[in-house]
Amino acid sequence: xxxxxxxxxxxxxxxDDVRGNRSHNQLVRALDGVSLDVDKGEVVLIIGPSGSxxxxxxxxxxxxxxxxxxxxxxxxxxxxxxxxxxxxxxxxVGMVFQSFNLFAHxxxxxxxxxxxxxxRKVSAAQxxxxxxxxxxxxxxxxxxDRYPRQLSGGQQQRAAIARALAMNPRALLFDxxxxxxxxxxxxxxxxxxxxxxxxxMTMLVVSHEMGFARAAADRVVFMDNGRIVEQGSPExxxxxxxxxxxxxxLAHILN
Amino acid sequence: xxxxRVAAALGGVPWWLVLVVGLGIVALTTALADASYRVxxxxxxxxxxxxxTVAVVSYAASLVLGLFLGLARASRFRPLREVSTxxxxxxxxxxxxxILYYIAFVGAPALAGVLNAxxxxxxxxxxxxxxxxxxxxxxxxxxxALTLGYAAFIAExxxxxxxxxxxxxxxxxxxxxLSPAQTMVRVVLPQAIRNVLPALANEFVAIIKDSALVSxxxxxxxxxxxxxxxxxxxxxxxxxxxxxxxxxxxTISLSMLVRALERRLKRENAR
Numbered sequence: 139x140x141x142x143x144x145x146x147x148x149x150x151x152x153x154d155d156v157r158g159n160r161s162h163n164q165l166v167r168a169l170d171g172v173s174l175d176v177d178k179g180e181v182v183l184i185i186g187p188s189g190s191x192x193x194x195x196x197x198x199x200x201x202x203x204x205x206x207x208x209x210x211x212x213x214x215x216x217x218x219x220x221x222x223x224x225x226x227x228x229x230x231v232g233m234v235f236q237s238f239n240l241f242a243h244x245x246x247x248x249x250x251x252x253x254x255x256x257x258r259k260v261s262a263a264q265x266x267x268x269x270x271x272x273x274x275x276x277x278x279x280x281x282x283d284r285y286p287r288q289l290s291g292g293q294q295q296r297a298a299i300a301r302a303l304a305m306n307p308r309a310l311l312f313d314x315x316x317x318x319x320x321x322x323x324x325x326x327x328x329x330x331x332x333x334x335x336x337x338x339m340t341m342l343v344v345s346h347e348m349g350f351a352r353a354a355a356d357r358v359v360f361m362d363n364g365r366i367v368e369q370g371s372p373e374x375x376x377x378x379x380x381x382x383x384x385x386x387x388l389a390h391i392l393n
Numbered sequence: 394x395x396x397x398r399v400a401a402a403l404g405g406v407p408w409w410l411v412l413v414v415g416l417g418i419v420a421l422t423t424a425l426a427d428a429s430y431r432v433x434x435x436x437x438x439x440x441x442x443x444x445x446t447v448a449v450v451s452y453a454a455s456l457v458l459g460l461f462l463g464l465a466r467a468s469r470f471r472p473l474r475e476v477s478t479x480x481x482x483x484x485x486x487x488x489x490x491x492i493l494y495y496i497a498f499v500g501a502p503a504l505a506g507v508l509n510a511x512x513x514x515x516x517x518x519x520x521x522x523x524x525x526x527x528x529x530x531x532x533x534x535x536x537x538a539l540t541l542g543y544a545a546f547i548a549e550x551x552x553x554x555x556x557x558x559x560x561x562x563x564x565x566x567x568x569x570x571l572s573p574a575q576t577m578v579r580v581v582l583p584q585a586i587r588n589v590l591p592a593l594a595n596e597f598v599a600i601i602k603d604s605a606l607v608s609x610x611x612x613x614x615x616x617x618x619x620x621x622x623x624x625x626x627x628x629x630x631x632x633x634x635x636x637x638x639x640x641x642x643x644t645i646s647l648s649m650l651v652r653a654l655e656r657r658l659k660r661e662n663a664r
Contacts, residue, residue: 200568202564202568225570225572226570228567228568228570229570232568232569233565233568235561235564235565235568239562239564240565241562241566241580241584242559242562242584243580243583243584243587252569252579253570253571256579257569257570257575298565301565302569305570
């Protein structure tokens, strides 16, 4: 038994028409045979140019996207099985989005306590208490009754992390968590993520934050055109990448 | 400076409203000073309850039916989508007056037939009496017709509201393990309904006006009473003034509430 999250030969093609009328001249190969294992407690950073398939891969792990072929396992659960218990899988794997996606009609506290209450059937009082503790942990103890639109981007993203943590997940997926943030807010979000990594959370992160990679990532994976081009420790990939394509890309984003 | 301030203050006054209220007061005082107007007021006022009852009952029922039709229209399950689209297009393509006649003279007998077939054992045993067209009075048929007609419009409003909710909200709910039904009830609908609240409220104003159509079935609403009164006394001018006055009191005050609601929602969203 290898990794905690196991991705085997994942393939996915997007047609130009989302409704399934695929015209063959417009096919986009988002994932072209990707295999990746993430161990328990490991923090893996996925980098790559836009359109390289990194977000699609991440979204396939909790099946916000379905694969054309290939398998994804989380522990002993086959995410890609036809009758997979999606609910259990999604309870187990939290997700943090680029655009936060906090529920706009609920206060921050309600955002965090909603899923435990209605999915896990935790009592309202218990869910609120847990939510309060989590929000305190991400530094939002004084914002419990605020609505998402009343918070800064950095605060919203920290609340979104607390919301994902409320389900007590065994792994967290981060889809470009700092890309929509103003520069001065990036650090507060990365600090929370680094703390989670230090606590041993299994994390799969799509991001180009090199600082976070060096501080917290165990492994960096470079993707291009739906394939994994190379992977290794942050040190190794950033300073002595084997592939030209990787070096070109890194030169591009490091400037 | 000073003149600018005065101009700004005057510009902020809703003059159309001042005019309406002014005219309303003049109309009311002159009318109540005139004995024949007083009689017309008293007569037409008897229809007020019927008009409001028809409007409120049809509106409430069409909200419920419209919500389910709207959910079906936004559903990922194709047959549901097709059936609701079929219904909506059909109903929206008919004049409300035709729907009214249709339900009153085709729908009611058909409904009686269906109920008789369904409840045949009970009827045979004598527990209940067989239904006939006249088991449904015209006010009920009128309310049913308005309900079926308005449900189609309201369904489209709900659908627009559901589609206005950001896709990311749904993904976040799914990622947390909420089922599609929980996502709809807990995340999508609260935001959708909020977004379309003013549009929904406007439908109530519209249904008050369209409730006048029930007069063609002889239902004793404001319009019907006015029509009969005017025809028997030849006081067309005075009678229809009073009828118009009643409708405007209801519709303008409601329109103002809708505007206030819109402003409040806009302010809250901007915060």
